[in-house]
Amino acid sequence: GVQHTIWVVDVDETIEKITGLFNDKVPCTYIADGHHRAAAAAKVSEIFPESEDAKYFLTTIFPASELSILDYNRVVKDLNGLSSEKFFSRLQDDFFITLSNKPVKPAQLHEFGMYLDGKWYFLTSRKGTFTEDPIGVLDVSILSKNILDKLLDIKDQRTDKRIDFVGGIRGLGELE
Known part of the structure; x- marks a missing residue:
């Protein structure tokens, strides 16, 4: 022990x-x-x-x-009335989007993984998606501001029924 x-x-x-x-x-x-x-x-x-x-x-x-810091993944249940095409169109205003042939585990700052419609994508923040202050530069802030709030209208992640969390110990396969 x-x-x-x-x-x-x-x-x-x-x-x-x-x-x-x-x-x-x-x-x-x-x-x-x-x-x-x-x-x-x-x-x-x-x-x-x-x-x-x-x-x-x-x-x-x-x-x-x-330390071993595990993933803290968000699972969103709908696209706030947007079609996948419209969602991608609006998403690329703030992120570079790259299709991946395997599950995406971000390795760099301002990089995200997304699983949508049976496919994995790398998302990389474009300039202007974050501020240089200690909170604004955090990936969690970038995600909240530019995707969850702006595109999906999820204002409070703790109470919105359209979002759930999957801890990293359960693995990326749990997201598929």
């Missing part, structure tokens, strides 16, 4: 040394999962600024080499 070892670091001098190393050697960290929890913790800290406990929340950090 897997064994984990946890050390309690409660000596101020050691905490300062570790904090200094992070400041010097780790220019940034990314939240791979739990961004809603982090945002909620930040709000609690704002609401209770006098509370020492509200200034912290439990987290863990792993090096990228130790």
Whole structure:
């Protein structure tokens, strides 16, 4: 089985040394999962600024080499009244579309896979489909803004009954 070892670091001098190393050697960290929890913790800290406990929340950090980030695929049940031809026509305003002879697993930033009418396609974002801000540049933002919202009129992915999610552990074959 897997064994984990946890050390309690409660000596101020050691905490300062570790904090200094992070400041010097780790220019940034990314939240791979739990961004809603982090945002909620930040709000609690704002609401209770006098509370020492509200200034912290439990987290863990792993090096990228130790992570395996799985797909989080969207399954859309209809094209919002568009024919496939009309959908493709409007889609190519914002994306380069390339037919693939096998399931598409994007390997680069701003690249997407799409399965429609029994065929797989690579979609690559055209210039102007995203902004350079930290949120606008994310693939999830590009997908939401340019396809789900703009073409398919899916405004809230959490509540719209026309969209579902298939976790990457189930594989791309599950999408066919």
